[in-house]
Amino acid sequence: MSENTLSSRPVDRQGEAPSPAAGAPMALAGVRILDFTRLGFGAQATLICGCLGAEVIRVESTTRPDPIRVMPPYVPEPGSHGEGFGAATLANATSAASPNRGGIFYKYNTGGKRSITVDARHPKGLALLRDLVSVSDVVTESFAAGTLERWGLGYPEQVKARPDVLYVSMCGFGHEGPDTAHVTMGPTAQALTGLTFMVGLPDRPPAGWSFSYLDHVGGYLGAVAVLAGLAHRARTGEGQHIDVSQLEPATALSGALFFDALVNGRPSRRPGFPTGNRRPASAPGGAYRAAGEDRWVVISCRTDDQWRSLLTVMGDPPWGADPRFSTFGARQQHAEELDVLIEQWTSQGDRYETMDALQRAGVPAGAVQDAADRLERDPQLAARRHFTMLGNDEVAPLPLEGMPVHMAGTPVHTGGRLHRGPPVLGQDTDAVLTELLGMKPSEVEALRAEGVLS
Amino acid sequence: MTGAVRAEGAPTGPGRGAGTPLDGVRVVELVDESAEYCGRMLAGLGADVVKVEPPDGAPSRRQGPFLDDVPGPDRSLAFWADNVGKRSVVVPEGPDGDGAVRALVEAADVLVHTLRPDAAARRGLDYERLGPALPRLVVCAVTPFGQSGPWADFEADDLVLMALGGSMAACGYGPGPDGYDTPPLAAHGEQAWRTASTYAAIAVLAALWWRDVGEEGRGQFVDVSAHECSASMTEWHCMTYLCSGSVFRRGAHPTLTAADGRQVAALNPDFLGPHVFANMLAMLEDEGVAGPLSDPAFADPGYRAGHYGEVWRAMKRLAAANDGERLYRLGQGAGLPWGVIRSPEEVAGDTHLQARGHFVELDHPELGRTVRYPGAPFLAHGSPWRMDRRPPLLGEHTAQVAGEWGVTW
Known part of the structure; x- marks a missing residue:
């Protein structure tokens, strides 16, 4: 399948919003999370919980909105994009005026999260939040250490409101230890924990990650903390404070490299390392140029069978029998020469056609895909309904990401238990206060008039 | 059936797992390198994770680097990294082995495997067969592309998954004067596999919650596609394309070079x-x-x-x-x-993490030494991370597990 053909037939998403089996239960049905997270790290954790069916209530502020609600890129005005989403333009930069247009917000706040606005610094606002803690199973937050304490909503206060509360804090350096005042963003934590170092070509400064991988990983561990804490509570009746940092979830991600240095005395900081895309288990292995501008296809042969199949697909070139390439070890030793020969072949072909030809012969291969490829060309993601069309009162449905796992008995849904898109700021304030705290609409209005719900 | 075994069977050991979230939960792990990190996490949460291996050991035991660069099934550092806290049971190849696996699964709460649908069926481990017989069992299959879809039979290792998932396109050096002269780069450390394994652990936890606390008390089948997990980890890149029509192109973050070259x-x-x-x-x-x-x-x-x-x-x-x-x-x-920017091992010198008690020295008695491991991924004082058992020697616990689980083959 050529890329042109594919892009001229974009993946059809009409009617694609997956309909979970009617009435199917969700795994975390009945779990309520009072969610003070912002940005990526903490919000990723509650996104997962929401996709699993927990009721996630974002507590927000109209005066200090989550930065990703107002940061570019901005979601287009309804109707402003033409054929396919790629046709949207940046012309609507004035969208910063709305707290519902920040594009990154839509990455991290699926899961059917609700949104309420409460001024935690107002005594009546604080009282409301304590009341909400009393009817919640879990409290999550991602502020700097000490912030909730200053509000009067630290763990001891939460326990007064709900003795078995599970409190999961997600903060760069955590709440214990000498450096808790340090601030992190994903790239900070990636630098400190060795992740940045592990992306690069030999004898050059690390290239690192161009995105906050550890916002995701930290968020996954935040979700693990919620689930583990709930399991512990179910067994013992006890709540607790679980202190998630952005550093500890990363230390085991380097796998054997950590041990090779500490046990064998072979430091990672050595000439020739990191090795780009070369890995000990592949020969040949790497990203090879394909036809087109900056297009690449990855090939990774882990067995002799795969190597022989690669040669067959390439039309059995004469150098295939060269002793330099006769064994796995020899191919690793002569990787540079081998890569040149392979790239002469790959550079002639379309990346998807090469991938398909190799895969049909049993050779691990894949196009290097960017975001547009994933949204518009990847037939596997489309078939698996990886993206779900969801919008809200202000934003037309977009193909959004959720928890990418399929559970047969308790379906995961990107729109959460409510099957809806990320919330407009404060859209659930009235509903939450009346449903959960039994307030009358007139009482809610009175609080609003006093500025408590801002 | 599984519940009965767990309730009446022998404890997993004196005091082991006590106070942990998954105390008493039995996990059978039948996986290749791609999903071992899942079991490592479940073991840390207190589950009794039994790694089922063929006589010559799991593939990761043959993956270097090795202790002192000497290969051997108990010397792979890649194996150490992802198998700490588990027990190892060796079963024979062929029908006898499949029978043994089935017996272990019958005594377990969770089966995590990396078998394609046809391979699972050949070994009698397809959910169509396991589900009706073992309704409380949670089965989690971690495969490169999931159980369905046009690429379901394709092959992929971590490098291929990093390419298809999108993180690779976004990592690497920026263009030179004549365009990009270096390739997109994948991080070392098998990050796509680790992401899939982490999602698998989350799904297992959720499935156990549903089984034990939810209304139905039933297990279920969980289908994890490593490709989908890998495709979910690039932060704002899809949103940028949806909002602006432009695709993020790779380029290194600017860094400062200090006086010591760091x-x-x-x-x-x-x-x-x-x-x-x-x-x-x-x-x-x-x-x-x-x-x-x-x-x-x-x-x-x-x-x-x-x-x-x-x-x-x-x-x-x-x-x-x-x-x-x-x-x-x-x-x-x-x-x-x-x-x-630290190398992976330099993080072991971080005084903040040391103060949080993050690194743990585990005894390797057969080597006469201890080895430092990265420990708990978070601080949970009420239910501490379990980090007290070095990675298992090949087949070290075959008899022990058979006895404790009341399983014979």
Whole structure:
């Protein structure tokens, strides 16, 4: 399948919003999370919980909105994009005026999260939040250490409101230890924990990650903390404070490299390392140029069978029998020469056609895909309904990401238990206060008039 | 059936797992390298994770680097990294082995495997067969592309998954004068596999919650596609394309090079507010390198953006006068999210993580030494992470598990 053909037939998403089996239960049905997270790290954790069916209530502020609600890129005005989403333009930069247009917000706040606005610094606002803690199973937050304490909503206060509360804090350096005042963003934590170092070509400064991988990983561990804490509570009746940092979830991600240095005395900081895309288990292995501008296809042969199949697909070139390439070890030793020969072949072909030809012969291969490829060309993601069309009162449905796992008995849904898109700021304030705290609409209005719900 | 075995069977050991979230939960792991990290996590949460291996061991036991560079099934450091806390049971190949696996699964709460649908069926481990017989069992299959879809039969290792998932396209060096002259780069450490394994652990936890606390008390089948998990980890890239029509192109973050040659990621997140620049300026002045930045004109973000070269030059003056660790702490002292770029093992020297008790020395009695491992991924004082058992020797627990689980083959 050529890329042109594919892009001229974009993946059809009409009617694609997956309909979970009617009435199917969700795994975390009945779990309520009072969610003070912002940005990526903490919000990723509650996104997962929401996709699993927990009721996630974002507590927000109209005066200090989550930065990703107002940061570019901005979601287009309804109707402003033409054929396919790629046709949207940046012309609507004035969208910063709305707290519902920040594009990154839509990455991290699926899961059917609700949104309420409460001024935690107002005594009546604080009282409301304590009341909400009393009817919640879990409290999550991602502020700097000490912030909730200053509000009067630290763990001891939460326990007064709900003795078995599970409190999961997600903060760069955590709440214990000498450096808790340090601030992190994903790239900070990636630098400190060795992740940045592990992306690069030999004898050059690390290239690192161009995105906050550890916002995701930290968020996954935040979700693990919620689930583990709930399991512990179910067994013992006890709540607790679980202190998630952005550093500890990363230390085991380097796998054997950590041990090779500490046990064998072979430091990672050595000439020739990191090795780009070369890995000990592949020969040949790497990203090879394909036809087109900056297009690449990855090939990774882990067995002799795969190597022989690669040669067959390439039309059995004469150098295939060269002793330099006769064994796995020899191919690793002569990787540079081998890569040149392979790239002469790959550079002639379309990346998807090469991938398909190799895969049909049993050779691990894949196009290097960017975001547009994933949204518009990847037939596997489309078939698996990886993206779900969801919008809200202000934003037309977009193909959004959720928890990418399929559970047969308790379906995961990107729109959460409510099957809806990320919330407009404060859209659930009235509903939450009346449903959960039994307030009358007139009482809610009175609080609003006093500025408590801002 | 499984519940009965668990309720009446022998405990997993004196005091083992007590107080952990998954105390008493039995996990059978039948996986290749791609999903071992899942079991490592479940073991840390207190589950009794039994790794089922063929007589010559799991594939990761043959993966280097090895202890002292001498290969051997108990010497693979890749195996150590992802199998700490588990027990190892060896079963024969062929029908006898399949019978043994089935017996273990019947005594377990969870089966995590990496078998394609046809392979699972051949071994009698397809959910169509297991589900009706063992309704409380949670089965989690971690495969490259999941159980369905046009690529379901394709082959992929971590490198291929990093390519298809999108993180690779976004990592690497920026273009030279004639365009990109270096390839997109995948991180080392098998990050796509680790992401899939982590999602698998989350799904298993959720499935156990549903079984034990939800209304039905039933297990279920969980289908994890490593490709989908890998495709979910690039932060704002899909949204950028949806919002702007432009695709993020790779390029390294700018870093400062300190006096000792170490690099420091020196983020300058102006978007967080005017205090960010004000704090940095005060620090640069204290260190005597502010130069023209002290001009009040720089307080205006617009002016600053137009003269960012001056800001960067001041930061470089600071870097040239300090070594990497001090530069990191100078930035952090000013409230800036700076971080010195460490190699994976250099993080073991971090005093903050040490104070949090993160690294754990585990005894390897057969080697007569201890080895330091990265420990708990979070601090949960009420239900501490279990980190007290080194990775298993090949077949070390075959008889022990058979006895404790009441399983014979």
